[in-house]
Amino acid sequence: MNDQEHPAPTAPTASSTRVGVIGLGAMGLGMARSLRAAGFSVGVHDLRAEVAAEFARDGGTAYASGGDLAAEVDVLVGVVVNAAQVEAVLFGDGEGTGGAAERLRPGSVYVMCSTVDPAFSAALEKRLAASGIRYLDAPISGGAARAASGELTMMTSGGPEAYALAGPVLDAMSAAVYRLGDSAGLGSKVKIVNQLLAGVHIAAAAEAMAFGIRSGVPAEALYEVITHSAGNSWMFENRMAHVLAGDYTPLSAVDIFVKDLGLVLDAARPETFPLPLSATAHQMFLQASASGLGGEDDSAVIKIFPGVELPAAKTAPQEEN
Amino acid sequence: MNDQEHPAPTAPTASSTRVGVIGLGAMGLGMARSLRAAGFSVGVHDLRAEVAAEFARDGGTAYASGGDLAAEVDVLVGVVVNAAQVEAVLFGDGEGTGGAAERLRPGSVYVMCSTVDPAFSAALEKRLAASGIRYLDAPISGGAARAASGELTMMTSGGPEAYALAGPVLDAMSAAVYRLGDSAGLGSKVKIVNQLLAGVHIAAAAEAMAFGIRSGVPAEALYEVITHSAGNSWMFENRMAHVLAGDYTPLSAVDIFVKDLGLVLDAARPETFPLPLSATAHQMFLQASASGLGGEDDSAVIKIFPGVELPAAKTAPQEEN
Numbered sequence: 001m002n003d004q005e006h007p008a009p010t011a012p013t014a015s016s017t018r019v020g021v022i023g024l025g026a027m028g029l030g031m032a033r034s035l036r037a038a039g040f041s042v043g044v045h046d047l048r049a050e051v052a053a054e055f056a057r058d059g060g061t062a063y064a065s066g067g068d069l070a071a072e073v074d075v076l077v078g079v080v081v082n083a084a085q086v087e088a089v090l091f092g093d094g095e096g097t098g099g100a101a102e103r104l105r106p107g108s109v110y111v112m113c114s115t116v117d118p119a120f121s122a123a124l125e126k127r128l129a130a131s132g133i134r135y136l137d138a139p140i141s142g143g144a145a146r147a148a149s150g151e152l153t154m155m156t157s158g159g160p161e162a163y164a165l166a167g168p169v170l171d172a173m174s175a176a177v178y179r180l181g182d183s184a185g186l187g188s189k190v191k192i193v194n195q196l197l198a199g200v201h202i203a204a205a206a207e208a209m210a211f212g213i214r215s216g217v218p219a220e221a222l223y224e225v226i227t228h229s230a231g232n233s234w235m236f237e238n239r240m241a242h243v244l245a246g247d248y249t250p251l252s253a254v255d256i257f258v259k260d261l262g263l264v265l266d267a268a269r270p271e272t273f274p275l276p277l278s279a280t281a282h283q284m285f286l287q288a289s290a291s292g293l294g295g296e297d298d299s300a301v302i303k304i305f306p307g308v309e310l311p312a313a314k315t316a317p318q319e320e321n
Numbered sequence: 322m323n324d325q326e327h328p329a330p331t332a333p334t335a336s337s338t339r340v341g342v343i344g345l346g347a348m349g350l351g352m353a354r355s356l357r358a359a360g361f362s363v364g365v366h367d368l369r370a371e372v373a374a375e376f377a378r379d380g381g382t383a384y385a386s387g388g389d390l391a392a393e394v395d396v397l398v399g400v401v402v403n404a405a406q407v408e409a410v411l412f413g414d415g416e417g418t419g420g421a422a423e424r425l426r427p428g429s430v431y432v433m434c435s436t437v438d439p440a441f442s443a444a445l446e447k448r449l450a451a452s453g454i455r456y457l458d459a460p461i462s463g464g465a466a467r468a469a470s471g472e473l474t475m476m477t478s479g480g481p482e483a484y485a486l487a488g489p490v491l492d493a494m495s496a497a498v499y500r501l502g503d504s505a506g507l508g509s510k511v512k513i514v515n516q517l518l519a520g521v522h523i524a525a526a527a528e529a530m531a532f533g534i535r536s537g538v539p540a541e542a543l544y545e546v547i548t549h550s551a552g553n554s555w556m557f558e559n560r561m562a563h564v565l566a567g568d569y570t571p572l573s574a575v576d577i578f579v580k581d582l583g584l585v586l587d588a589a590r591p592e593t594f595p596l597p598l599s600a601t602a603h604q605m606f607l608q609a610s611a612s613g614l615g616g617e618d619d620s621a622v623i624k625i626f627p628g629v630e631l632p633a634a635k636t637a638p639q640e641e642n
Binding site (some may be wrong): 153 | 391437439462463474476497499501503507510511513514515516517518519521522524525526528529530532533535536542543545546547549550551552553554555556558559569588589591592594596597598599601602604605608626628
């Protein structure tokens with residue numbers, strides 16, 4: 001790649017920006033692959049060393065220590081599950097993962113992709129700024145398939161210097177990068193609102209589908225009509241397909257929404273703001289988890305409704321019409 | 322039109338089937354116009370005689386009496402608000418509207434487009450069958466704009482003789498006619514499930530948007546991100562556009578969902594079936610109605626959330642960017 005081909009020769013490019021990804025779950029692994037496919041030099045770390053090694057077999061570098069990775073990169077993308085894990089990655093003293101904040105060089109950027117309380121994200125920007133580290137609040141939406149194809153939606157906010165360095169990194173992972181302002185926390189606020197809707201819509205889809213089946217409407221017909229009517233939602237269409245297939249293999253688990261709707265409610269309480277539907281949906285996911293369904297796909301929240309004959313698993317789909 | 326052009330020469334055609342429409346609200350008027358545009362001979366009746374006369378100015382016939390209209394048609398399409406009005410149209414003894422069941426000829430079809438309790442619809446089929454009148458359970462979805470363009474979704478069930486005569490009439494009004502089975506009530510059951518989702522989604526959209534705005538996210542940005550993320554729903558996209566515009570002119574009023582979610586809950590109670598989100602959303606619409614918002618657009622349910630600075634009405638849109 002030739003700098004002279006670029007309209008802004010000093011802008012960071014895939015060849016010059018070293019990127020690290022910490023956390024190689026379904027989302028992080030797809031994002032690391034998208035970055036590698038876009039031409040970035042990608043280092044990775046995961047507590048499961050074999051997952052990092054497997055990634056590096058096709059290019060990039062696996063690090064046994066998150067701190068060592070942090071010391072080598074311009075942009076560190078954190079794709080861990082929650083605020084506690086973000087805390088551990090940056091400030092923890094654990095073996096392997098931990099201590100990245102100490103090792104990141106001044107001027108480098110931490111891209112925070114987890115779903116966290118917006119107040120935590122805003123505070124994190126300030127804590128990292130004390131060491132000269134820049135910060136982007138950058139939660140993601142879209143699921144594992146879109147992470148793998150570099151077509152995520154990112155809800156971001158942060159200062160212009162952080163965007164100047166990390167912007168091409170975000171673009172390589174995403175179909176749409178929303179820049180919501182220069183105040184860290186705005187990205188997380190929008191993500192929280194998205195999770196509120198996603199969680200309520202999954203629970204509502206389950207309530208509606210369970211009631212329809214119990215009333216004697218064939219599940220396939222119900223799905224067909226609703227997905228072509230005003231009652232449709234992105235989540236109804238996506239998750240009720242799992243129910244029709246009788247397949248509760250977790251793409252995203254019940255316990256993720258126990259956590260995320262809990263986070264929504266936690267974020268609203270200090271503002272004394274009522275969220276009646278979120279609270280109700282949270283109780284439904286809690287009931288599912290308490291019934292032993294926490295590790296199943298989140299569509300399994302439909303199993304809390306008694307007396308409903310759900311579609312059976314299609315074990316031999318190739319033999320069916 | 323020449324019968325020989327048709328694959329099934331004995332099938333009813335627009336030219337041979339006389340159609341009546343009772344109830345010329347936003348939906349019924351659009352449907353009557355679609356039927357007229359498709360070449361049907363259309364008679365209409367509404368308690369507001371001037372609305373019927375206005376329709377007939379461009380073709381078709383206005384009837385001052387619903388009974389007189391019923392006596393003249395092969396297919397009578399009822400587009401009234403609720404079960405009580407269906408009862409009044411068919412069996413009432415009111416002046417003008419009322420008594421249609423007595424005047425419909427044996428072999429004619431009543432097409433029931435209202436949102437009603439499925440048990441009411443199933444019973445209605447039997448009551449009309451006693452007089453030799455056929456019946457289609459045929460609730461509609463899609464809104465006034467799609468009614469006017471003949472692009473409704475219809476959720477129908479009923480016997481084959483009813484479909485044989487009324488099928489072309491349904492097709493002329495709809496982009497999609499779902500035939501859910503030969504048992505009246507199935508169409509209404511699917512409609513009830515659709516209304517459950519539609520009502521919960523409007524209330525969830527309001528809760529999410531109110532919380533986001535209160536948290537400091539600009540309303541326009543929130544709308545843009547959510548409509549491109551997994552938290553989207555048909556209702557969020559449609560109704561929150563009204564909130565952004567600050568325009569609560571009722572396209573469908575808060576009180577419609579006070580009624581429809583009430584109907585959903587009423588239909589579930591005899592089956593001892595819990596609907597936690599529907600019950601919560603119903604309370605939100607009740608609170609809105611009790612606050613004096615019953616006649617506003619259903620998106621006005623967002624006004625139950627205190628301390629939220631909603632977008633102001635755009636009074637001079639032509640001067641804005």
